Amino acid sequence: MLIKRDKWLQYRILRSRSSLARRLPKTQLLNKNTLAKMLGRYHSVVLKPRDGSYGRNIVFIKRKGANTYRVQNENNAVTMRGTDKVLKWLRKKSKGHRYIVQRRLQLAQIRHKPFDMRIMTQRKKGASSAWNVTGSYAKVAARGYLVTNVTGRPIPLLKALKLAKIGNRSLLVKAERVALLAAKQLGERYPKLRQVGFDIGIDRKRRVWIIEGNYRPDLRPFRRLKDSSIHRRILWYKKH
Template sequence: MGEHQGRQLASKWAKTAILLSHSSIAPHIPPTRRFTPNNLRSMLDSHQMVVVKPVVGAGGHGVIKVTRDSGGYAYTYYSQTKRFASFGALIGALNKQRKGRSYLIQKGIYLATVDGKPIDYRVKYVKTDNGWVYRAIVGRIAKRGLFVTNLCRGGTMVTAAEGISKSLSSAQVSEKKNKMRELTVLSTAVLEAKYPGIGQLGFDYGIDKQGKIWIFEVNTRPQ
């Protein structure tokens, strides 16, 4: 795989754009736009909560939750929340965090929780001589007080079945796992058609409080 293709694959924006082109995958991707002040204002007007994250990055580093309410604006970075009376003050603070890096904005999803802590899911899919195989389908529960679930940020790993049972119900385990597998196979085919050299993928899924499955991002160098 060439260096240019590697850079493209590292880009969350590039991978999201490819997946959005498939009609069966697109409904499972939260509305996503490039970070600009105008786009942020528009997304907050529409969704009240968004997640702002680096176009290239992993481990939850640089991921910021931004909210709008009647009192103004707020952002949460790890466990620290700051409030702002004006949109201009919010943008100024976000630009300090961004340090000139490219970011994207994604609609915030109210995830199902375990004991009040958000849970999401990682599906690791690897290409072998016999085709693509699953290496892991696990749940990741956020450390209390955090909204990111990454294990390197204190998250706790559980089996997907345990996570689905505790956050939704045991009756939904098979359905949700099968849907994640279905989306993984579809998404892999779409990505591999564009980037034939890929050999492993890490899918980050969320299930919201209503039980809908969302694809947050696809990592080409899953940890």
């Protein structure tokens, strides 16, 4: 089966397993009704292109008051009145891309900047092979941005949890367990799938969330980790 890069499809595959459903932020296909409903229910939402990658064209919307919203794309923010205006602005910008609307997580922070985890899961050839966590690092949003990325050297996860004063090894083990369960679920749908780089968030209440899985994750940040064995392990799994 063709492995399709589609955030909405992936959300539905993961949500079909009850133990993963509670790990997924509420997500809907974007239209006028769902945007109004989600903004009514949550203080802040994220709009993502269904086929997007590398954090491009992601839009954050925060409710400021009655029918007034702060809309941020990259490090540019504007205030708009009414969801109609927001959608009109997005249509101009999106060039035909279809979007999902997702509840925005209040991610744990490092030095007042949100961060999430990239957890790499891989398996050897053969649909019956077991999934393993082969590498991980923390991604921190640059100043003025809300999307997390790797601008400097990626941060080892235990160090990131310590800097954020949010948890220790047991929280990391929990996050890895969630990533492996999600990898197994996606692997059942796509027998030829052999790697998924998961973006895993920890909110301020120490709850673990699956933000999304990337079927073609960027491996360059793993090369920049001090522990070079992580990158070597990932490359070994890609060959075997």
